[in-house]
Amino acid sequence: MDADLVIVGAGLFGLTIAQQAVEHTGAKVEIIDVRQHIGGNAYSYVDEETGAEIHQYGAHLFHTSNRRVWDYVNRFTEFTDYVHRVYATHDGEVYPLPINLGTINQFFHAHYTPAEAAKLIAEQAGELAGTDPANLNDKGISLIGRPLYEAFIKNYTAKQWQTDPAELPAGIINRLPVRLNYDNRYFKDTWEGLPKDGYTTWMERMIDDPRIHVTLGVDFFDESQPLNKKALVGKVPVVYTGPVDRYFDYELGDLKWRTVDFKEVRYDEGDHFGCPVMNFSDSDVPYTRAIEFKNFNPERRDRQNPDRTVVWEEYSRFAQRGDEPYYPVNTAEDKALYAKYEEKAAAEPKVVFGGRLGTYKYYDMHNVIDTALTAYEEQVAPLLAR
Numbered sequence: 001m002d003a004d005l006v007i008v009g010a011g012l013f014g015l016t017i018a019q020q021a022v023e024h025t026g027a028k029v030e031i032i033d034v035r036q037h038i039g040g041n042a043y044s045y046v047d048e049e050t051g052a053e054i055h056q057y058g059a060h061l062f063h064t065s066n067r068r069v070w071d072y073v074n075r076f077t078e079f080t081d082y083v084h085r086v087y088a089t090h091d092g093e094v095y096p097l098p099i100n101l102g103t104i105n106q107f108f109h110a111h112y113t114p115a116e117a118a119k120l121i122a123e124q125a126g127e128l129a130g131t132d133p134a135n136l137n138d139k140g141i142s143l144i145g146r147p148l149y150e151a152f153i154k155n156y157t158a159k160q161w162q163t164d165p166a167e168l169p170a171g172i173i174n175r176l177p178v179r180l181n182y183d184n185r186y187f188k189d190t191w192e193g194l195p196k197d198g199y200t201t202w203m204e205r206m207i208d209d210p211r212i213h214v215t216l217g218v219d220f221f222d223e224s225q226p227l228n229k230k231a232l233v234g235k236v237p238v239v240y241t242g243p244v245d246r247y248f249d250y251e252l253g254d255l256k257w258r259t260v261d262f263k264e265v266r267y268d269e270g271d272h273f274g275c276p277v278m279n280f281s282d283s284d285v286p287y288t289r290a291i292e293f294k295n296f297n298p299e300r301r302d303r304q305n306p307d308r309t310v311v312w313e314e315y316s317r318f319a320q321r322g323d324e325p326y327y328p329v330n331t332a333e334d335k336a337l338y339a340k341y342e343e344k345a346a347a348e349p350k351v352v353f354g355g356r357l358g359t360y361k362y363y364d365m366h367n368v369i370d371t372a373l374t375a376y377e378e379q380v381a382p383l384l385a386r
């Protein structure tokens, strides 16, 4: 092994570091990943039967207002003009989300003006005025009033957390956005879209350089293979993007995560929902939302099967060791535990911890690319210069 830099994890954090290292120093980079593909959680593949691009680890929509990140990603892919919009089924009707004037007027069978809707919500939210919300239920009611909270938030949140919101801490939500106009564009960022040739092609282009070598199906903690922690740490700069508690063999305890199970359903029709994401706000549907991947790429209709479609239903639950860790639970206890791991990580010789697993943070793709560009400049480049 004659690499100048070893990267554990071929997700967007690791790939950005690899690309930057080669571009700026000509370093030889070895990337390993325990999975059989690059791309980490942003990986996708084309489903043969329907032509849908399936995001294997959950729906991924690219959006950013960060000029540095937008310029960077455009070096490797063009983006479609996809604009993300979400709908919710509640009590036999379909509503637009996030809650906006369209949702409110449909729900109350009304034609409120923005000012009238604001007044109504303030009145309904006043139900618990003067009290400190004791739990997520009370917090939700105090933010948007009981009717809208119970219709669109309560049961969805219960399914996400597998816990009654009356038992969840109020601090899980700070605000529930309500738009007093008919804008149901989901993201507010300057730029959004989906990679024209798919996520995996985008990420393959980032590391298309003979100085970058990728080994798949290799676990950094497996000492029977050469690219392992014991053999490498302290000897060569390492960027580690796996779970930080796993790196230290969970010696201080496990950081808690939520995960999502996906159930695939295929339909004998070209389009089942008429949109890419349908939330289910009621408790009688056991999943939180369903993703119809074909509808992320309407510009590919000529390459999609007009008679069949594929949908993934999402079931949320707490993760156990061995599950895919998706969303950090992030209780005060978890934060305190992570702070201890972070201290140990800082003391590791020539190892840079990064990405969502290495720093126990939920990052959108644009955040992870931004932090990787900064980590390259501030932490990795100095190690390569030695």
Ligand code: FDA
Binding pocket: 008, 009, 010, 011, 012, 013, 014, 032, 033, 034, 035, 039, 040, 041, 042, 057, 058, 059, 060, 061, 062, 063, 218, 219, 220, 221, 241, 242, 243, 260, 325, 326, 327, 354, 355, 356, 357, 363, 364, 365, 366, 368
């Ligand atoms: P990532 O998890 O992608 O990569 C880490 C890699 O390390 C993995 O490939 C893993 O196999 C590897 N690894 C771990 N341990 C290892 C070991 N011991 N040995 C070798 N390899 C190891 N963002 C966004 O902008 N828009 C969106 O719509 C979404 N949607 C979304 C849905 C869901 C369900 C999730 C969970 C996340 C999103 N995201 C998102 C966030 C997005 O997935 C995230 O920003 C990036 O994938 C993070 O990239 P990383 O490189 O940090 O981690």
